[in-house]
Structure formats: structure tokens, C-alpha cells
Amino acid sequence: MAELTLLEAVNDCFHTELERDESVIVMGEDVGRAGGVFRATAGLRDRFGPDRCVDTPLAEAGILGTAVGLCMAGWRPVCEMQYDAFSYPCLDQLITHVGRYRWRTGGAMAFPLTIRMPYGGGVRAPELHDDSPETYYVHTPGVKVAIPSTAADAKGLLAAAIRDPDPVVVLEPKLHYRTLRGHVPEGEYVVPLGRARLAREGSDLTIVAYGSMVPLAERAADELAQEASVEVLDVRTLKPLDEEALLASAGKTGRVVIVQEAPRTCGYAAELAAILAEKAMLDLRGPVLRVTGYDVPYPYWQIEDAYMPSVARVLDAARKLLEF
Amino acid sequence: MTSVETGASVALTQLYLTMARIRAFEAKAMDLFAEKYIRGSVHPYTGEEAVAVGVCAALRPEDYITSTHRGHGHCIAKGLELRPMMAEITGRATGYCRGRGGSMHITAMRHGMLGADAIVAGSLAMAAGAAYGLQLQGKDAVVVAFFGDGGAQQGIFHEAANLAAVLDAPVIFVCENNQWAISTPISCAIRIENIADRAAGYGFPGEVVDGNDVLAVRDVAARAVERARRGEGPTLIEAKTYRITPHSAATPTDNRAPDELSYWRERDPIVRFGRELVEAGHASPERLEELDRQAGEEVEDAAEWALASPYPDAAAAEEDVYAPADWLTPGRLA
Numbered sequence: 082m083a084e085l086t087l088l089e090a091v092n093d094c095f096h097t098e099l100e101r102d103e104s105v106i107v108m109g110e111d112v113g114r115a116g117g118v119f120r121a122t123a124g125l126r127d128r129f130g131p132d133r134c135v136d137t138p139l140a141e142a143g144i145l146g147t148a149v150g151l152c153m154a155g156w157r158p159v160c161e162m163q164y165d166a167f168s169y170p171c172l173d174q175l176i177t178h179v180g181r182y183r184w185r186t187g188g189a190m191a192f193p194l195t196i197r198m199p200y201g202g203g204v205r206a207p208e209l210h211d212d213s214p215e216t217y218y219v220h221t222p223g224v225k226v227a228i229p230s231t232a233a234d235a236k237g238l239l240a241a242a243i244r245d246p247d248p249v250v251v252l253e254p255k256l257h258y259r260t261l262r263g264h265v266p267e268g269e270y271v272v273p274l275g276r277a278r279l280a281r282e283g284s285d286l287t288i289v290a291y292g293s294m295v296p297l298a299e300r301a302a303d304e305l306a307q308e309a310s311v312e313v314l315d316v317r318t319l320k321p322l323d324e325e326a327l328l329a330s331a332g333k334t335g336r337v338v339i340v341q342e343a344p345r346t347c348g349y350a351a352e353l354a355a356i357l358a359e360k361a362m363l364d365l366r367g368p369v370l371r372v373t374g375y376d377v378p379y380p381y382w383q384i385e386d387a388y389m390p391s392v393a394r395v396l397d398a399a400r401k402l403l404e405f
Numbered sequence: 406m407t408s409v410e411t412g413a414s415v416a417l418t419q420l421y422l423t424m425a426r427i428r429a430f431e432a433k434a435m436d437l438f439a440e441k442y443i444r445g446s447v448h449p450y451t452g453e454e455a456v457a458v459g460v461c462a463a464l465r466p467e468d469y470i471t472s473t474h475r476g477h478g479h480c481i482a483k484g485l486e487l488r489p490m491m492a493e494i495t496g497r498a499t500g501y502c503r504g505r506g507g508s509m510h511i512t513a514m515r516h517g518m519l520g521a522d523a524i525v526a527g528s529l530a531m532a533a534g535a536a537y538g539l540q541l542q543g544k545d546a547v548v549v550a551f552f553g554d555g556g557a558q559q560g561i562f563h564e565a566a567n568l569a570a571v572l573d574a575p576v577i578f579v580c581e582n583n584q585w586a587i588s589t590p591i592s593c594a595i596r597i598e599n600i601a602d603r604a605a606g607y608g609f610p611g612e613v614v615d616g617n618d619v620l621a622v623r624d625v626a627a628r629a630v631e632r633a634r635r636g637e638g639p640t641l642i643e644a645k646t647y648r649i650t651p652h653s654a655a656t657p658t659d660n661r662a663p664d665e666l667s668y669w670r671e672r673d674p675i676v677r678f679g680r681e682l683v684e685a686g687h688a689s690p691e692r693l694e695e696l697d698r699q700a701g702e703e704v705e706d707a708a709e710w711a712l713a714s715p716y717p718d719a720a721a722a723e724e725d726v727y728a729p730a731d732w733l734t735p736g737r738l739a
Contacts, residue, residue: 106541132541138571143564146530147537147572150548153519154538173561177524178531186512186520187503188725223726246728 085265088258090232091121091197094239095159097269099129105243106151108135108144109161118163119199119258141167145174145196149182152192159243162198165252166209171196172217179248180223195242199255200228201293201342203389205382212379213292213343218250219320219352225249226319227274230295232263234317237272245274254293261296274318277326283312286336286399289327289353291316294340294390301395309403319349327353328361335366336405338398340390345373367405370398414687418696420462420619421682424454424675425700427478430487431650433704434477434494434508438654442495442712445655447508450478452617452649455674456581457482459622460549460642463630469517469535469548471528474509475581475648476521479551485516487707497714504717519548526556529565529578533639536569536576540636547575547633549626555586557600566641570607575633577626578641581616587652588660601643609639616644617674649673 085093099105107122113136116123125134137144141162148158162168175196182190202211218226225247229235235253242249280295281302286309288298295315302311314330316322331337337357339350354369372390380388431449438447450457453475461470461482472479480490485501493500494508501513509523519535522528532550539546556562557580569576580600584591597603604611610632614625622644629640647669651659682688688696 135572138564138567140564140568142561143530143533143568146561146565147534147568150519150531150534150536151538153531153535154542156538156541158534174530177522177527182520183728184725185502185506185510186514186725187505188728189502189514190512191728225727 082264083267084262085232086259087229087232087235087253087261088119088121090236090265091239091253092123093265094236095122095125096128098240098243099125099133101269102157102243104155105157105159106133106135107159107161108137108148110137110139110163112136112161117161119255122161141171142173145171145179148194149174149178149192152194153190157193157243159195159197162196164210165198165200165212165214168196168198168214175218175224176221180221183247184223191246192248193246194248195239195251196248197239197242197251197253199258200252201254201256202379202385203256203293205385208379208381211385213341213374215252215319216343216348219349223248225274225321226252227317228252228254228292228319229317230254230257230280230290230292230315232261233265233270234272234278236265237270238274238317240269240271241274244271249274252292256293257296272317275321275323276318277323278315278317279312279326279330280315281311281313283310283334285309285311285334286338286403287312287314287330287334288338288340288395288399289314289316289330290340291319291349292342294342297390297392298340298395301392301399304392304396305399309399311399324356327356331357331361332364335364336402337365337369338395338402339369339371340395341371341373342390343374344376345371346376348373367402370402372398417682417687418692420458421675421678421688421693422696422700423458423482424619424678425697426487426703427454427457427481428675429700429704430477430481430490430707433708435650435654437495437708443508443654444496445507447494447654448475448652449648449650449654450475452669452673453581453583453646454478455619455622455678456579456616456644456646457551459619460551460579460626462619462623463626464547464549466517467546468630469519469546471519471532471548471550472511472521473528473551473553473556474521474523474525475553476509476511476551479521480511480513480518483516483518485511485513485518487703488710491707491711492714495711496716497711498717499711499714526552526559526561529556530561530568533565533569533572533574533576536574536633537572540573540575545634547577547630549577549579551579551581553586554580554582554584554591554594554600556580557603558594566603566607566639569639570609573636573638575636576639577629577633578639579626580641580643582643582645583648585648585652585661587656599643601641604641607639609641611641611643613643613645616646617672617677619674619678647672
């Protein structure tokens with residue numbers, strides 16, 4: 082069991098999976114010679130050759146479209162989108178092809194491709210380097226979406242995505258790429274898609290979060306320790322959602338606060354709240370509350386802290402709910 | 406049989422028959438649309454038959470194509486069967502895609518048909534990727550990506566062409582320049598004479614060919630295919646042609662000048678090739694009539710078979726969005 086940063090865990094996963102399966106190809110901008118702008122793919126080109134770790138032109142739609150064709154030829158491509166917002170051009174190919182093709186061909190064709198990207202804010206980056214685009218992906222039929230919050234899950238969920246027979250989008254919290262360390266199993270390690278993680282057990286209130294909001298939720302739980310027993314549920318896979326874990330936790334605590342970094346309207350928290358309204362109404366002791374980003378473009382660095390959900394905002398919501 | 410056909414004559418009359426099949430298929434599809442057996446739309450390939458037939462004549466069965474919203478002709482030229490094609494277009498469970506794809510999304514891996522697409526230029530990047538993937542496997546198969554003059558204006562055309570170039574992908578981009586994007590003439594869409602000239606910007610050859618001359622198309626395609634097989638990368642072929650029917654069954658209004666239409670009708674690729682076959686002694690006029698009749702009968706049979714097939718069960722719509730849990734097979738092209 083090694084102690085790795087989240088980023089090192091991603092890199093470890095790549096080395097393991099490319100070694101394990103010769104049909105896995107990594108492609109993207111600066112992934113080869115540079116090893117990725119964040120170094121997630123470091124060492125792959127040297128170890129596996131330029132045909133297994135392909136530096137592409139700057140063409141996100143072209144990269145993903147090419148990956149669709151590579152799947153047709155029997156490969157398992159893993160595409161890196163250099164930043165969250167750089168992935169928007171690839172939505173063209175994702176929505177019109179990636180999510181539909183298996184269905185449209187009556188299951189005759191498979192698209193075992195992975196799209197991964199660093200996402201989210203809090204790192205003083207310029208605009209269009211801080212977005213949380215998960216909803217666009219979750220909303221697309223035929224696509225699965227995973228977001229790790231720990232180093233071990235960064236490795237295990239990416240491995241699951243690479244091995245999965247369907248297209249999977251993996252968003253990695255860049256805020257914690259190098260600031261978060263954890264024990265990561267060595268060698269092959271897979272965290273199955275579709276299973277949430279109970280980050281902390283509690284009995285009075287559940288904070289539901291994913292990605293970079295999980296450590297924040299845990300800090301909020303710490304601060305509430307004298308007032309309430311707080312459970313933290315790490316969603317991990319947004320699609321397919323571990324609905325059972327969500328409903329079990331809501332059933333246990335009766336109070337749910339959902340934390341999401343993305344803009345508020347139609348964000349993933351809204352989907353979770355809707356599921357709770359439909360299926361957990363009689364378990365709930367108060368309204369489901371959301372702590373989210375705002376409906377504005379992700380702001381420039383000098384005011385980004387006001388945008389990002391904070392521990393204080395989570396505490397406000399939790400106390401409101403506990404007093405309801 | 407009115408004359409003894411030599412080997413060469415057989416091959417040439419086969420090209421004629423395939424073009425006649427496409428012509429008859431599209432006429433039948435338009436009828437079925439009018440009778441509401443086909444919903445949505447049909448984009449007839451009428452007048453452009455020489456492009457698909459000429460290009461596919463230069464391919465082997467193990468080669469692949471991608472297609473467009475105007476894709477029936479590509480399918481037939483690549484050897485797809487008329488019955489499951491017609492079934493797909495009429496939305497039947499016996500269609501190539503179980504009735505889920507319809508007219509614009511026929512896919513048939515066993516015939517090397519990677520897919521047609523309603524999104525203009527939608528399959529260009531995947532064609533480049535499939536070609537690159539085949540090459541990485543050490544195969545010498547090629548991929549032909551059919552698209553139109555409209556598709557050449559999409560951004561993904563640029564990305565796909567450039568990616569194919571840098572990856573040395575064995576892909577042939579075949580631009581069917583039929584000169585109109587529904588109601589917008591090509592002169593309003595580009596400021597150059599030949600779309601093929603754009604190939605120079607990607608560092609691979611571009612060739613212009615008379616898209617209504619099936620043998621000329623076959624020859625230029627054969628050169629591009631050989632180039633791709635040798636590992637020398639992509640070629641852009643621009644076939645100048647014309648659709649002599651309106652854009653689609655659902656958009657029957659046509660703002661093109663009658664003079665222009667009659668100019669192109671006189672250059673009908675099937676009539677023209679038929680005349681050449683007769684003049685060269687490869688077939689008699691009677692033989693061509695026989696082939697026309699055969700094509701018509703095959704299409705009628707396909708339509709009858711399709712209309713006798715069941716519609717898919719709505720409850721099955723949830724199948725195949727995702728792979729079943731035990732599905733671990735990668736793509737099927739390999």
C-alpha cells in the first residue's frame with residue numbers, strides 16, 4: 082500500500098492498465114512527450130511507445146471522434162481533455178455519437194472508451210480552467226460518469242472506466258491533485274462503478290457530495306461534531322448512481338444537505354434532491370437543502386472563494402436543517 | 406440474354422445494375438414516404454449514383470465506409486442487402502439496426518458499413534480513427550468517408566482531415582459536391598472553385614473528378630485506395646455531381662433554376678453509363694432494360710419483405726443503452 086497523491090494514483094493506474102491490456106491507448110494534447118500538463122500520463126510514452134500514448138493536435142472534437150473510430154477497430158482509447166472547459170468542443174461528438182451508437186446499432190457495436198479531465202476551481206486558474214461540467218455528461222444517455230475524491234478512488238475508478246464496456250467520463254478534482262494524499266493499493270485495483278462510499282458514518286444528518294466537495298463536507302462534519310452526528314456520503318459514480326446508498330443514508334438520518342461546486346440550476350444536486358423527493362419523502366424530517374456554486378460563469382481568481390461552496394455555507398445549511 | 410458477355414462486360418454491367426438498384430430504391434423510398442410507411446424523411450441519392458458505385462468498385466469487401474444522411478446509395482454500393490435496408494428505413498425490427506437508426510443511420514459491420522449519420526460531417530473523425538486503428542493492427546484495410554459539400558464547411562472536417570494526416574491514417578475522404586445545401590448554392594458557401602484544393606492545407610493529395618462518370622470515379626478512387634494501403638495516408642477526392650431530386654422527401658420545395666436542373670438531367674450518370682456500355686458493345690439496350698427491371702423487382706421484393714416485418718417493441722427501447730453486465734468484448738471491427 083503506497084502513499085500517493087491523487088495525481089500519482091492516476092498515473093499509477095495508467096501504468097497498470099496499459100501493462101495489463103494491450104488494447105488500451107492513451108491520446109490527447111501533450112499526453113506523450115510532456116506526460117500531460119499535470120503529469121497524469123508521465124512515463125507512458127517512454128514505456129509503451131508513441132502508438133500507445135499519442136500526442137494529438139489541439140482538436141478535442143477530433144480526438145473524441147477518432148476515439149469512436151478506434152473503438153470500432155477494437156481499441157480501448159482513453160482521451161485526456163486538458164481542462165474541464167476544453168472538453169466543450171468534444172460534447173459535439175459525445176452527444177451525437179458516443180452516447181448513442183451502441184443503442185442505435187441494437188447493441189451490435191461497443192464503445193469502451195474513457196474521457197478523463199481535471200475539473201473544478203479553487204486553484205486560482207484563469208476562466209475556462211475551473212468548470213464543473215458533470216451535468217452535461219450525466220445528462221447524455223449512454224454515458225457513465227465517475228468523480229473520485231480520494232487517491233485510491235482516483236486509481237480504482239479510472240481502472241473501472243478503462244475496463245468498462247461503455248463510454249465513461251472521469252472528472253478528477255484538480256484542486257486535490259497534489260494536495261491530497263492517501264493509501265493506494267499497488268498493482269491492479271478496481272473500484273466498481275455504481276457504488277457510493279460512506280466517507281463517514283453518522284445518525285443525525287447526511288452531507289452528500291462528490292469530488293472536491295467531499296473533503297469540504299468532512300471538514301463541515303468535524304465542525305458539527307459537538308452538535309450532531311453527521312454522515313458523509315461520497316457519490317463517486319454519478320451515473321449509474323448508487324441510489325440504494327443514497328436512500329439508505331437519507332432513511333437513517335432523515336436530513337440531507339447536498340454540496341455541489343457546479344452552478345445551481347439543473348445541477349446534479351437537483352437530480353439527487355428529486356430522487357429523495359420521489360422516494361424518501363416519508364423518511365425526511367426537513368427539506369433537502371443544496372449548497373452549490375452560483376448561476377454565473379466561474380469567476381476570476383480574486384473573487385472565486387465567494388463562488389465556491391465553503392465550510393461556512395455547508396454549516397449554515399446543516400444547522401438550518403437540524404433546527405427545522 | 407441478348408449477347409454473350411465477356412468478363413469485363415459482366416463487371417461493367419454489374420456497376421450499371423448497382424446504380425439502377427440505387428435509383429429504384431430511392432424512387433420506392435419516396436413512394437413509401439408519401440404513403441407514410443416511412444416517417445421523418447428520406448434524402449434520395451438520385452443523380453449521384455456514380456460516386457458511391459465508382460468508389461466502392463475500388464474497395465475490397467474487408468474495407469470500410471462511413472456515410473451521410475443521404476446514405477442509401479453508399480450502403481447499396483458497399484453490398485448491403487436491400488431487405489434489411491428497407492426494413493430499417495420503414496422502422497421495422499428486422500432492419501439493420503433493429504429499426505432504431507432509420508434512413509439516416511444504417512450501420513452494418515459485416516458489410517464494412519460503419520455507419521451513416523444525420524449530423525453533417527458527423528462521421529469524418531470516426532472514419533479517421535477507425536482507419537488509424539486498422540493500421541495500428543497491421544491490417545491493410547482502408548476506410549472511405551463519404552460526405553458532402555455541406556460537410557466540408559463543418560469544423561470537424563478540418564480536425565478529422567488534419568488528424569488523419571498526422572496519423573497517416575488510411576482513410577479516403579470522398580466529398581460529393583452536389584452543389585446545394587438544401588437551398589444554399591455552393592457559391593454562397595465557399596470562396597474557392599474546388600474543395601479538393603483544401604487537401605494541400607493538410608499535406609495530402611486532393612483530386613477533382615467528374616462524379617457523374619462512374620469509371621472515372623472508380624479510377625481516381627483506386628489510386629487513393631492504393632496510396633492508403635501503402636501507408637501513404639489520406640486523399641481527398643471531390644466528386645462534382647448533382648442531386649436531380651429535391652433535398653429530401655420532407656423538404657420538397659426546390660429553388661434551383663429549371664435550366665440548371667435540365668443541364669444535369671442530361672448528364673444523368675446512369676443514362677450516360679448505359680449509353681457508353683452500348684456504344685462499346687458491352688451490353689445491348691435490351692440487356693440494360695433487363696437490368697433496370699431486375700433492380701425494380703429486387704426493390705419491390707425488399708419493400709414487401711420490410712412491410713411484412715414487425716415494428717420493434719417500445720419496451721425494448723431501454724435495451725442496449727449500456728452493455729449488459731457481462732459484455733466485455735471491445736469493438737467488433739477487429
